[in-house]
Amino acid sequence: MGFLDGLMGNASEMDIADLEKELKEILIDGEKIEKGYKVLRDYFVFTSKRLLLINKQGMTGNKVEYHSIPYKSIRHFSVETAGTFDADSELKLWIAGSNMPLEKQFSKKGDSILEVQKTLANYLLD
Secondary structure (H helix, E strand, O other), X not given: OOHHHHHXXXXXXXXXXXXXXXXXXXXXXXXXXXXXXXXOOEEEEEXXXXXXXXXEEOOOOOEEEEEEXXXXXXXXXXXXXXXXXXXXXXXXXXXXXXXXOEEEEEEOOOOHHXXXXXXXXXXXXX
């Protein structure tokens, strides 16, 4: 991911091995990381059990918030692919108990938004 993509709020895919090292204390027994996406210092991770939103706070990023959303709490979702004149794709998740969707932007490069859609569909529609 380029710095400019991060400033624009675009997400790019992360290395699963790096995520496994960083989140080893957060994951429960038998939980497996499927995909991870980063926006500047923050990222979100799809595991075999839940969606994790990781928010690194402060100047150093030492303070970290881990927001865990069980897949059963995701009521519906939408993805929007980038068009000719549209620079990014978008993911929207509607979580139980919230009227407004959680929104994430993805860069136009690659098929990451379609991979996210497939990952969500596998967990929510199974």
